[in-house]
Amino acid sequence: MSSIQNIDIKNIQEELRKFLEHTKKCLPHISIYTVIFSFNNDNLNVLLLRFGDTQYFSLPGGFVLKNEKIDDASLRILKKRTDLSKLYIEQFTTTGNVENPNEDIYNETLKKMGIVLPDNNLMNQRRISICYYSLIDAAKVNPKGNDFFVSEVKWRSVQKLPELMYDHKLIIEKAISKLQLDMDRKLVSYNLMNETFTMGELQKLYEAVFQREFTRTNFQRKMLSLNILERLDKKYSGESHKAPYLYRFKNIQ
Amino acid sequence: MSSIQNIDIKNIQEELRKFLEHTKKCLPHISIYTVIFSFNNDNLNVLLLRFGDTQYFSLPGGFVLKNEKIDDASLRILKKRTDLSKLYIEQFTTTGNVENPNEDIYNETLKKMGIVLPDNNLMNQRRISICYYSLIDAAKVNPKGNDFFVSEVKWRSVQKLPELMYDHKLIIEKAISKLQLDMDRKLVSYNLMNETFTMGELQKLYEAVFQREFTRTNFQRKMLSLNILERLDKKYSGESHKAPYLYRFKNIQ
Incomplete structure (x- = not known):
């Protein structure tokens, strides 16, 4: 620069x-x-x-x-x-x-x-x-x-x-x-996310784009109802049972 | 022509x-x-x-x-x-x-x-x-x-x-x-309707634009939930008690 x-x-x-x-x-x-x-x-x-x-x-x-x-x-x-x-x-x-x-x-x-x-x-x-x-x-x-x-x-x-x-x-x-x-x-948000992400990370993207806050439960309910996310298995090791679930978008090439 | x-x-x-x-x-x-x-x-x-x-x-x-x-x-x-x-x-x-x-x-x-x-x-x-x-x-x-x-x-x-x-x-x-x-x-459909209309007439417009049929009750429920329509009084004369309600769009200049 x-x-x-x-x-x-x-x-x-x-x-x-x-x-x-x-x-x-x-x-x-x-x-x-x-x-x-x-x-x-x-x-x-x-x-x-x-x-x-x-x-x-x-x-x-x-x-x-x-x-x-x-x-x-x-x-x-x-x-x-x-x-x-x-x-x-x-x-x-x-x-x-x-x-x-x-x-x-x-x-x-x-x-x-x-x-x-x-x-x-x-x-x-x-x-x-x-x-x-x-x-x-x-x-x-x-x-x-x-x-x-x-x-x-x-x-x-x-x-x-x-x-x-x-x-x-x-x-x-x-x-x-x-x-x-x-x-x-449309399914455009996958262009802005890593391949896998937590629901909280996805919520932060939506909050940045819509420039307002969402409540956690409402956001999660809405996203799951769209049927576009695949929930991945948690890896049980150490403290990971406290870790949030990871998701990825379905049907993305 | x-x-x-x-x-x-x-x-x-x-x-x-x-x-x-x-x-x-x-x-x-x-x-x-x-x-x-x-x-x-x-x-x-x-x-x-x-x-x-x-x-x-x-x-x-x-x-x-x-x-x-x-x-x-x-x-x-x-x-x-x-x-x-x-x-x-x-x-x-x-x-x-x-x-x-x-x-x-x-x-x-x-x-x-x-x-x-x-x-x-x-x-x-x-x-x-x-x-x-x-x-x-x-x-x-x-x-x-x-x-x-x-x-x-x-x-x-x-x-x-x-x-x-x-x-x-x-x-x-x-x-x-x-x-x-x-x-x-957006409230664009008022450009395509008369000032007052029946729910059935509005449904016909939506069916023409979306090129598919809607069920009467679902369509009516959806339109009323949008809170954009004002229902007018029926005029009671002759057989008009059988006539459907007339509506108009709210807040149109």
């Missing part, structure tokens, strides 16, 4: 040149953003990129190649940031207001870095953002921020979000709503 | 000219499509446009003006087709595959009509489609299809869909899934 002060101007200019080459191959006016969730230390976290030397962060994002499906663009961007393939992704909204909030911060920061983008570059255009969320195990990832405008890549708790660029606060809020909905309808 | 054979070539060329003028003011590579639902004769219907003299239909759609929010573009397109403003809209997906199925039908039909679109016109480009659904009262609408490629505008039952252009079958299927989800979570 290098600080922007450590990147020399020659490197920035070289990264910028590559970036501009890439944007020529992409559709205009369209961005992809991905809210990458992980669950760690009882918190629901999102992966954010610090923008230059500012206090502003943005979501990992990118553009759509002219011959690329939008789902594939989202997976490509995820691979670039996390080195992981075949991640679970879920499209949840497309935002398309005319104004980009904080565009002045964007322009001033680039100026300070000695960067001038050509007129009508994708970054300067009005953009429509197709938004996905993904669920990953933070322990498996060494997140990357190898772009000229990224000075730091960080997991941040959704309860303590920093200042965000563009409409990214709204996008994260919508992603959390969709995740809550999907937790009730 | 004029047949395409009745439109003379001069009119088509004039409509085409206006259309091309309009597309110059729009963002490239982006379409808006709207699945307009109504509930009539116990069927969930969608508004479809017949494409030229073919057996293929498409959803009402359009493009996004360079200075227009995407929600506003959806409302503008709805107004153009229905003359109604302030309709309920819900964005539910964005599709973005590289290939447009049935593009050959599209090109051949235009050719037969003597229409040649300029290269790289919005209609020939690879397009990403932002999709909305809307719920309207079919009785209030005289749907319009005043485009050079539309020969007929029709309500069609979702259970008997005709052949559809592009990926519009998939879009309609996704719209129905989202509508089902929203019926359970």
Whole structure:
């Protein structure tokens, strides 16, 4: 996680040149953003990129190649940031207001870095953002921020979000709503848990996602009624009779 | 609902000219499509446009003006087709595959009509489609299809869909899934009902949307438990003591 002060101007200019080459191959006016969730230390976290030397962060994002499906663009961007393939992704909204909030911060920061983008570059255009969320195990990832405008890549708790660029606060809020909905309808939570877990650990995930507390008995009753969990045998050794049961999700490949 | 054979070539060329003028003011590579639902004769219907003299239909759609929010573009397109403003809209997906199925039908039909679109016109480009659904009262609408490629505008039952252009079958299927989800979570069904209705009429709407039957007592119990309905007094006159209760939705402006 290098600080922007450590990147020399020659490197920035070289990264910028590559970036501009890439944007020529992409559709205009369209961005992809991905809210990458992980669950760690009882918190629901999102992966954010610090923008230059500012206090502003943005979501990992990118553009759509002219011959690329939008789902594939989202997976490509995820691979670039996390080195992981075949991640679970879920499209949840497309935002398309005319104004980009904080565009002045964007322009001033680039100026300070000695960067001038050509007129009508994708970054300067009005953009429509197709938004996905993904669920990953933070322990498996060494997140990357190898772009000229990224000075730091960080997991941040959704309860303590920093200042965000563009409409990214709204996008994260919508992603959390969709995740809550999907937790009730689809079997998505296994993406955020270890293979085996206690009921208490699962409850902590639900509490982090729904941002409220559940009572232990009600939570357990609800989870068992969904018929998605398999209870594993306790290993009787030493004090383990006091240990809680371990569970795993049924029917997960 | 004029047949395409009745439109003379001069009119088509004039409509085409206006259309091309309009597309110059729009963002490239982006379409808006709207699945307009109504509930009539116990069927969930969608508004479809017949494409030229073919057996293929498409959803009402359009493009996004360079200075227009995407929600506003959806409302503008709805107004153009229905003359109604302030309709309920819900964005539910964005599709973005590289290939447009049935593009050959599209090109051949235009050719037969003597229409040649300029290269790289919005209609020939690879397009990403932002999709909305809307719920309207079919009785209030005289749907319009005043485009050079539309020969007929029709309500069609979702259970008997005709052949559809592009990926519009998939879009309609996704719209129905989202509508089902929203019926359970949000108060959207009032958009499809008269102001007052019997429990039996409401059950018919649910059966049309969910494409399955409910038992009368279970349906009634579920609806009443949601606490969204207000039961009106029966009017005692003649045989009306046999008439079912009328209901209306609570808290609808």
